[in-house]
Amino acid sequence: MNETPFDYIVVGAGSAGCAVAERLTRDGRTRVLLIEAGGSDKRFWIKVPLGYGVNFANPRLNWSYHAEPDAGLNGRAIYWPRGRVIGGSSSINAMAYMRGLPHDFDDWESAGARGWSWQDVRPAYEQLERHFERDTDGTLRQRGDGPLAISDLSEQMNPFSERFLTAAEQNGWARSDNLSAVTDQAVGYYRSTVRRGFRWSSADAFLAPARGRGNLRVVSGALVEKVILQGRRAIGVRFRHKGRVQEVRAGREVILSAGAINSPKLLQLSGIGPAAQLRALGIVPLHDLREVGRGLQDHLAISYLYRSNVPTLNNILGRMSGRMMAGLRYLATRRGPLAVPINQVGGYIRSDPALARPDMQIYCNPMSYGTDAAGRTHLDPAPGYLLCAQPCRPDSRGEVLLRSSDPEDAPLIRPNSLATEHDRDAARRALRLIAQMARAPALAEVTRQRLTPAPDLTDPDALLEDFRARASTVFHPTSTCRMGHGPQDSVLDHRLRVHGIAGLRVVDASAFPSVTSGNTNAPTIMLASRAAGMIVEDSANAPDRALAQVG
Structure with a gap:
C-alpha cells in the first residue's frame, strides 16, 4: 500500500x-x-x-x-x-x-x-x-x-409533441413551464441536462x-x-x-x-x-x-405504440435520408432532432382525482420505437408515437x-417486480391512464391505430398480462x-x-x-x-x- x-x-x-x-x-x-x-x-x-x-x-x-x-x-x-x-x-x-x-x-x-x-x-x-x-x-x-x-429545449421539439400537452389539458391536467421543479400534478416539456446542443x-x-x-x-x-x-x-x-x-x-x-x-x-x-x-x-x-x-x-414502465396519420419524428429519423439531413443540420448548427433527447413531454399525474399525491409519471414521445432483449433500438419508418406510464412509488423491494x-x-x-398488491394495482391504473390519454381528442383525431398491444386486446386481465409480458425498467435502481x-x-x-x-x-x-x-x-x-x-x-x-x- x-x-x-x-x-x-x-x-x-x-x-x-x-x-x-x-x-x-x-x-x-x-x-x-x-x-x-x-x-x-x-x-x-x-x-x-x-x-x-x-x-x-x-x-x-x-x-x-x-x-x-x-x-x-x-x-x-x-x-x-x-x-x-x-x-x-x-x-x-x-x-x-x-x-x-x-x-x-x-x-x-x-x-x-x-x-x-x-x-x-x-x-x-x-x-x-x-x-x-x-x-x-x-x-x-x-x-x-x-x-x-438544464435547458428548456421546447422550441426545438417535434411539433407533434404539442398534441400531447393539448391532450393532457383536455383531461384536466395542469401545464407547467418548468416541469423539472414541479411539486404537484403537472405536465409539460421535459427539461434536459443539455448545453449548447451537447449532453451536459x-x-x-x-x-x-x-x-x-x-x-x-x-x-x-x-x-x-x-x-x-x-x-x-x-x-x-x-x-x-x-x-x-x-x-x-x-x-x-x-x-x-x-x-x-x-x-x-x-x-x-x-x-x-x-x-x-x-x-x-x-x-x-x-x-x-x-x-x-x-x-x-x-421504476417499472409500460409503453403503448400508436400509428399516426400526421408526421412525427419517424418521418425524419426512421429513414436514412432523414437521418442524414438531421445529422448535417446538427453538425452545422447544434440544433434539430439530434440535439433534443427523445423524452419530450410528460409529467406527474394522479391516476385517480381522489388521491392526495400524484402517483404516475408519464412520457409522451413523438416517435414509435422499441428495444430488443439485447438493448438495441429499432425505429419504425412510418409515423407513430409512444405513450408510457410508470407508477411513481412502488413498494416491492428486490x-x-x-x-x-x-x-x-x-x-x-x-x-422482485409486482410483488405486492399495491404494485399490481398501480400497474392496472397505469394502463387506464394511458387509455385515457389516447382517448383525448387531440390524439384520437390523429391516431390511425394502436400498434402495441394489439387493438383487440381490451380485457383488463389480459392487459395486465400484457404488462407482465412487456413492462421494463426505466433504469432508476x-x-x-x-x-x-x-x-x-x-x-x-x-x-x-x-x-x-x-x-x-x-x-x-x-x-x-x-x-x-x-x-x-x-x-x-x-x-x-x-x-x-x-x-x-x-x-x-x-x-x-x-x-x-x-x-
Whole structure:
C-alpha cells in the first residue's frame, strides 16, 4: 500500500462521484483519488443528445447487466444498462431532469434519513442548477449560476409533441413551464441536462473544472476489487489497472459512488454484508451487515405504440435520408432532432382525482420505437408515437447479491417486480391512464391505430398480462445501501456513513431510503453534493482524528 496517502478515495466517476470529487478538491489542498472502471467520455455519440439510443447497448460504455428471471414479469431477464464510462450513467442516460416530489424526501426523513426532508434538500437543488429557459417573447435567458446546465429545449421539439400537452389539458391536467421543479400534478416539456446542443453530464458539470486542480488524480479503466479494512475502519482500496493489482491508502475516508448495483457488490466483496451469504461464497465476513444489497427499488414502465396519420419524428429519423439531413443540420448548427433527447413531454399525474399525491409519471414521445432483449433500438419508418406510464412509488423491494467472489462477475440482480398488491394495482391504473390519454381528442383525431398491444386486446386481465409480458425498467435502481435508523433496517446513517465501519461512506442512488417519484439522476447529484459538504464538515470538526486512527 502506498506510503503517502490520499485524503480521500472516491470509487466511481459517475453522477455522484464526479460531484463528490469536485467538492472535496475545491480547497486545492485535499488530495483525492477518483477511480473509474470505464474509459473516456470524449465520444461523439455521448455528446450528441439523441446518441442515447446508440449508447444504450454499447458494451464499451456500459456494464450491460441483466436482471435475474423475474417472476412478476413472466420470468423475463430484463436488460439493466449502467454507465461504465467517465460520467457514469449521466453519460448514457436520457437526460431528463426531474427533482422528485416533496413527499419523496419527507418520506426519506421518516425512514431515518434525518436532515433529508424537502425543506432540507430544496436549497441544494437551487444551488446546483443553472437553467437556460425562454421568456414569453422567445428570448433565451439564464436563471441560476450552479454548475449543472438544464435547458428548456421546447422550441426545438417535434411539433407533434404539442398534441400531447393539448391532450393532457383536455383531461384536466395542469401545464407547467418548468416541469423539472414541479411539486404537484403537472405536465409539460421535459427539461434536459443539455448545453449548447451537447449532453451536459456530471463529468462536464463537476469533473471538468476539478481536473485542473493539482490535488485530484483520476484513474480510469480500473476495476476496484475491494475496500481494505483495518479492524472496523476502511483504510484504502485494492484495484486492478492495466493488468496490475494495486493497493492505495485513504488517510481520511473511502467513498463508494459506484451506483446502486456496484456499491453493494463492492461492500460484499470487502466482507461487509450478510455474513451467511458471504461465507457461502468463500468470503470471510468482516462485518455482518444484513441489509447490504437489500431494499432494491426501481421504476417499472409500460409503453403503448400508436400509428399516426400526421408526421412525427419517424418521418425524419426512421429513414436514412432523414437521418442524414438531421445529422448535417446538427453538425452545422447544434440544433434539430439530434440535439433534443427523445423524452419530450410528460409529467406527474394522479391516476385517480381522489388521491392526495400524484402517483404516475408519464412520457409522451413523438416517435414509435422499441428495444430488443439485447438493448438495441429499432425505429419504425412510418409515423407513430409512444405513450408510457410508470407508477411513481412502488413498494416491492428486490436485492443485489454476489454471484461469486470474483470481482469480474456481474452480481445477481433480483428486482422482485409486482410483488405486492399495491404494485399490481398501480400497474392496472397505469394502463387506464394511458387509455385515457389516447382517448383525448387531440390524439384520437390523429391516431390511425394502436400498434402495441394489439387493438383487440381490451380485457383488463389480459392487459395486465400484457404488462407482465412487456413492462421494463426505466433504469432508476436505488436503495440497495439505503440510509435509515440503524443496522437493523439500513446500511447507512443520515450522513451516509456505513454502520459500524469508520472511514467508509456510500454516496450514490443506493443511499436513497426509497425511490423518488421521477427520474433519479437529479436527486442523485443533489444527494452527492450535500454528502460532499457533510464530508468536508465532518473532517473540519475532527481533522486529525481520522489520520491518527489509520497509522
